[in-house]
Amino acid sequence: MFKIFGGTRKRFLLLAAAFLGILPAFTQEIGVQLYTFRNQLPENVPGMLEKIRNMGIRELEGGDTYGVPVDEFKALLAKNDLRVVSVGADFNKLSENPQASVDLAKTFGAEYVVVFWIPHQEVFTIDDAKKAVEVFNTAGKFFKENGLSFCYHAHGYEFGSYGKGTLFDYIVQNTNPEYVNFEMDVFWVKHPGQDPVKLLKKYPNRFPLMHLKDRKIGTPGTQNGHADVETNVVLGTGDVGIAAIMKAAKKAGVKHYFIEDESSRSMEQVPKSLAYLRSLK
Numbered sequence: 001m002f003k004i005f006g007g008t009r010k011r012f013l014l015l016a017a018a019f020l021g022i023l024p025a026f027t028q029e030i031g032v033q034l035y036t037f038r039n040q041l042p043e044n045v046p047g048m049l050e051k052i053r054n055m056g057i058r059e060l061e062g063g064d065t066y067g068v069p070v071d072e073f074k075a076l077l078a079k080n081d082l083r084v085v086s087v088g089a090d091f092n093k094l095s096e097n098p099q100a101s102v103d104l105a106k107t108f109g110a111e112y113v114v115v116f117w118i119p120h121q122e123v124f125t126i127d128d129a130k131k132a133v134e135v136f137n138t139a140g141k142f143f144k145e146n147g148l149s150f151c152y153h154a155h156g157y158e159f160g161s162y163g164k165g166t167l168f169d170y171i172v173q174n175t176n177p178e179y180v181n182f183e184m185d186v187f188w189v190k191h192p193g194q195d196p197v198k199l200l201k202k203y204p205n206r207f208p209l210m211h212l213k214d215r216k217i218g219t220p221g222t223q224n225g226h227a228d229v230e231t232n233v234v235l236g237t238g239d240v241g242i243a244a245i246m247k248a249a250k251k252a253g254v255k256h257y258f259i260e261d262e263s264s265r266s267m268e269q270v271p272k273s274l275a276y277l278r279s280l281k
Helices: 006-020 045-054 070-079 091-096 098-108 126-145 167-174 186-190 196-202 242-252 266-279
Strands: 030-033 059-062 083-089 112-115 149-153 180-185 209-212 256-259
Touching (some): 030 266, 083 091, 083 098, 083 256, 091 098, 091 126, 098 112, 126 149, 126 167, 126 180, 149 209, 180 196, 186 196, 186 209, 196 242, 209 242, 242 266
Parallel strands (some): 030 059, 030 256, 112 149
16 A cells, blocks of 8 residues: 655546546646735635635735735635745836845745736837837846746737737747746737737747636727726636637646636636636547
């Protein structure tokens, strides 16, 4: 007789299931971006973290403690078997004080630092893209030297035309993949008129992180980085094409997936989205 613990036990069971031909359809770990529960967490942090655990979620993207002392918040994470994979960082602080982002990530035991917005005027320009490339390459190198990985999360405004492609293409092609990669928010690729599957195939291994978010059918797209949060619907019921994206994402090297539901119905919708993902083959 022998004992199997933790991840080893899980791998053993999956291998055994595969051998017997009964491998479950869904085996990918799915996390949540805590912004999904931005309204609920401040009201009851312990209770909300417990609810997240009870949904079957183990991985988080965050960086805030919602008013709870850091040590207490970390204890609550441990109690609920929750792990912070990535934390957010402000673009301007990457140049001013990158050490602050390193300290935040290490406080939570996170592997990734993510920037979610590049400051710009009404229209994102090539000058904005060039500045971002410079800042990202420098910060990304610093993060790697400190044992962390850096990603940028596009919000749609980066898909304006430039040369034979887009400004996003310029950013990807001019950042060093050793230091800079990306978090694909599938909503914010679809919304400005792009195809998430094609983008994953175009840049394999450049998207280690992914936000899973679906869009209400019939929603008009924009390229300004803004949308009505109530257009966020249960995964699989919108027009983003989640099933095809999940297949392509695995082949493209996505490592961590986070549901981000910004609607007022997130408590109702996230469990349904998880059920949908678990139904995929």
